Amino acid sequence: MTTHSITGKTILIAGGAKNLGGQIARDLAKQGAKTIVIHHHNHTSAAAAQATAQAVELAGAKAFVFQADLTQTGAMADLFAKTMQAAGSLDIAINTIGKVLKKPIADTTDAEFDAMFAINTKVAFQFIREAGQHLSNNGKLLSIVTSLLGAYTPFYSTYAGAKAAVEHFTRAASKELGARGISVNAIGPGPMDTPFFYGQEEPEAVAYHKTAAALSGFSHTGLTDVEDIVPHVRFMVSDGWWMTGQTILVNGGYTTK
Known part of the structure; x- marks a missing residue:
């Protein structure tokens, strides 16, 4: 019988140093993962990556840290x-990488457009492509997108547009990899209480987002907390394997499709 638990599995997390990626790494280590490979972008995230690696090893898993600008x-x-060289195999691949831009279409430069699609679309596609080639049979592949895929709003055209492509990549990959028992899904969090969110928002917008979800009153910040997303990630890369080709918005009722 095929097992879909996390125990004994090797996991790669792109953007695994901090925020959501870092918490996912810590959680999956506690769930019995054998090895967690933590990718981070550059020297500014190096200390966070090492701290996450230490937490992973304290939880009983082996940790490897690799730095790379994945747009290169x-x-x-x-x-x-x-x-593959460090761990020998790969069972679960999770991509948390993203870049947000809040700007009117008329004010968005070609350089900004190119950067948004390089990070949110091209990197996501390449991650799915490489994961499909390297995952063991019955593996799990998960991408983090955004709940803006269910929103009707201005100013986030390049962010939501670039992430929207990942929903289609996910569907196609799930069909192509299904014969090997590999599930492929995406999770779209709502606005999360991390620096990733606050860097783009004015105080008035923050106040709105903190009250916009149906369950905002039950969050200590009003926003989606990292801890709200981690259990869904854990489920999708283990017992939730039968769900595949799906983009799930996990946001407390912030948006829906």
């Missing part, structure tokens, strides 16, 4: 090659 040619293939 060949970087994604190199990350997966290093993962």
